[in-house]
Amino acid sequence: MIITKRIDIVVPCYNEEDVLEMFYTKTESILNTIKGYSFRYVFVDDGSKDNTLKIMTSLSRTHKNINYLSFSRNFGKEAAMYAGLKYTTGDYVIVMDADLQHPPAMIPDMIAVIEQGHDCCAAMRTDRKGESVVKSWFSRLFYKLSNKLTSVKLVQGAVDFRIMSKQMVDSIMELTENQRFSKGIFSWVGFDTQWIPYKNVERPVGHSKWSFWGLFKYAIDGITAFSIAPLRMVTGLGFFISTFAFVYIIITLIQTLICGIAVPGYVTTLSAVLFLGGIIEFSIGILGEYIGHIYIEAKNRPIFILKETNIPLTKFNSKSEKQED
Numbered sequence: 001m002i003i004t005k006r007i008d009i010v011v012p013c014y015n016e017e018d019v020l021e022m023f024y025t026k027t028e029s030i031l032n033t034i035k036g037y038s039f040r041y042v043f044v045d046d047g048s049k050d051n052t053l054k055i056m057t058s059l060s061r062t063h064k065n066i067n068y069l070s071f072s073r074n075f076g077k078e079a080a081m082y083a084g085l086k087y088t089t090g091d092y093v094i095v096m097d098a099d100l101q102h103p104p105a106m107i108p109d110m111i112a113v114i115e116q117g118h119d120c121c122a123a124m125r126t127d128r129k130g131e132s133v134v135k136s137w138f139s140r141l142f143y144k145l146s147n148k149l150t151s152v153k154l155v156q157g158a159v160d161f162r163i164m165s166k167q168m169v170d171s172i173m174e175l176t177e178n179q180r181f182s183k184g185i186f187s188w189v190g191f192d193t194q195w196i197p198y199k200n201v202e203r204p205v206g207h208s209k210w211s212f213w214g215l216f217k218y219a220i221d222g223i224t225a226f227s228i229a230p231l232r233m234v235t236g237l238g239f240f241i242s243t244f245a246f247v248y249i250i251i252t253l254i255q256t257l258i259c260g261i262a263v264p265g266y267v268t269t270l271s272a273v274l275f276l277g278g279i280i281e282f283s284i285g286i287l288g289e290y291i292g293h294i295y296i297e298a299k300n301r302p303i304f305i306l307k308e309t310n311i312p313l314t315k316f317n318s319k320s321e322k323q324e325d
Contacts, residue, residue: 042084071307
């Protein structure tokens, strides 16, 4: 059999000791049915507290198609995906989670789609089975708000599970911001993306590492990373309130001078102060989000710090990370 193309599979991992070997076994059973391609795994240990790294190293000693990267601490899934993409060399690159919520059985179909000439084939969930009603509602709300406030359009139900051409991966790697929002980045770089729908799959073991608060902060980062619409909303709101206040003052003065009506008393004043105070705090909060982004990016710190790997680093540009002895 002649191998025509190589495909790298980037797998971010954080505390996945319960499912990692199962993931490799199930994925390999699918990949072994695909002819004409060679596959290599790039597992990224995002500072796991359990035995995830030990399992990775054990698998890499047993299987030659496994490479791994291990961070010095937990830098987050976005950093893990960035690191994995950085150390890929294949003609195509697949990004998928280790928890088996991204079905390996979809890989043959994704390869078939990208071979039709597309730059990317990505998966989108058609339902949110297994999630709480509140979490699902906020997720749908985020997509709607993001698409209204930003020029980067996100597909409802889009996940990180996708296969990309090397050209698209190289374009993604040119975006080196520290606070990353990959769904937005995938869309921002453009390229022709074909979507494949699938029904949500629950984890076979373990539980999600994302808390509601973590997802909320991630959503805020996603919107502020690609839009200044919230700042413009604050400007518009400030103009509206100022205009309303000016008109109200004129009306009050006229009533006082002509009709002798007293200036509004304690309740009116207190309500106005509390309302305006809330608007001011809200406005400062939005400004703080953007200033915080500037502050973090201005530090120009590395996106991740690499502690251990079995990949020869001499092949790669090491500007974006630091190798510890």
